[in-house]
Amino acid sequence: MAKLWQVFGMVLALSTMSRAEGATPTDAYQAPVLVTHEMQLIKAATHLVVPQPIAAPDSSKLKVVVAELAVALRTGRIVEIKLLEAPAGKYADTVESALRKWRFLPGTQDGTLVGRVTFYYMPNGEVVMPALRKNG
Secondary structure (H helix, E strand, O other), rough: OOOHHHHHHHHHHOOOOOOOOOOEEEEEEOOOOEOOOOHHHHHHHEEEEOOOOEEEEEEOOOEEEEEEEEEEEEEEEEEEEEEEEEOOOOHHHHHHHHOOOOOOOOOOOOOOOEEEEEEOOOOOOOEOOOHHHHOO
């Protein structure tokens, strides 16, 4: 997996855009705040944890959870997790618990990397990260 500072460089080179669609960086983040796409955030991680499936009475329907993750570039630590979309129940807690276990390598630059992560809770009980699915 790519080192966080390498991803920082890629994002910086591509960051003529100051914000991704709907991203909400806050003043609490260390500048510069670099907003990246989901796949770049995933590539920057050295350890990913997918949330555990949840048995629910209405498990015949697809459930979607979207979280925004902020990572300090210098330390590689997660500084904030915002749940932007989650159905009622334990979904938000399960996703936040899994994201807290993600790991990133520390880098050499100051700043904050911000990106969104999406999880699908499939009707068959599987939890899927659509960014990691191959098309075709």
